Amino acid sequence: MLTISSDIRAKIIEHARKDHPDEACGVIAGPAGSDRPVRFIPMQNAERSPTFYRFDSQEQLKVWREMDDRDEEPVVIYHSHTATEAYPSRTDISYAQEPQAHYVLVSTRDESETEFRSYRIVDGEVTEEPVTFTE
Amino acid sequence: MAIEVRIPTILRSYTGGAKSVQGSGDTLDELLSNLDAEHGGLRDRLVDGENLRRFVNVYLNDEDVRFLGGLKTPVGDGDTVTVLPAVAGGAS
Numbered sequence: 001m002l003t004i005s006s007d008i009r010a011k012i013i014e015h016a017r018k019d020h021p022d023e024a025c026g027v028i029a030g031p032a033g034s035d036r037p038v039r040f041i042p043m044q045n046a047e048r049s050p051t052f053y054r055f056d057s058q059e060q061l062k063v064w065r066e067m068d069d070r071d072e073e074p075v076v077i078y079h080s081h082t083a084t085e086a087y088p089s090r091t092d093i094s095y096a097q098e099p100q101a102h103y104v105l106v107s108t109r110d111e112s113e114t115e116f117r118s119y120r121i122v123d124g125e126v127t128e129e130p131v132t133f134t135e
Numbered sequence: 136m137a138i139e140v141r142i143p144t145i146l147r148s149y150t151g152g153a154k155s156v157q158g159s160g161d162t163l164d165e166l167l168s169n170l171d172a173e174h175g176g177l178r179d180r181l182v183d184g185e186n187l188r189r190f191v192n193v194y195l196n197d198e199d200v201r202f203l204g205g206l207k208t209p210v211g212d213g214d215t216v217t218v219l220p221a222v223a224g225g226a227s
Binding site for chain 1: 143144145190192194197199201217219220221222223224225226227
């Protein structure tokens with residue numbers, strides 16, 4: 001189960017809406033081992049594409065080092081799908097390499113409603129999980 | 136001669152859980168072969184034929200080695216090599 005604040009949910013959706021029709025991506029960091037996503041880090045989509053995303057490798061190094069220095073880990077890795085449902089694609093699954101992370105997908109295909117769903121992806125296996133929003 | 140190599144969580148099964156290991160070589164290619172002698176299987180997770188796998192990012196100090204010379208990138212004593220899983224995906 002993913003527990004995340006409504007405030008961070010709003011920031012993720014805002015980022016996804018802003019970059020639409022390109023995919024948006026980012027990380028929510030939290031203290032290592034805590035499973036608490038607290039620090040919102042929007043990332044550049046180096047691909048600037050409506051069907052693909054990739055963290056810019058230099059930005060990723062900087063952010064990953066910062067997390068290391070602060071004893072944090074990527075608790076949530078999020079990205080948007082802009083024309084399809086918020087479900088991991090084959091590409092998403094093949095790249096998923098953080099077994100401890102919650103993979104959050106949002107879909108901006110509908111103008112007024114944004115799907116927000118969370119998954120575990122371990123060894124190519126996808127499991128959807130409930131999401132609880134806190135104040 | 137020692138080069139520090141930082142290993143991401145997903146690959147620490149090859150290093151007995153260690154976050155970083157030491158190796159030697161004059162190029163990244165040699166370094167990864169050197170590491171593989173002690174940490175069997177690690178090289179194969181990073182290299183596909185003549186190139187780095189697209190699922191990983193490898194950095195020499197602060198630079199992505201894809202912009203330096205890939206596997207042919209010269210490395211030396213005191214350098215730090217960092218391996219990170221690439222974060223990518225998308226609808227297609």
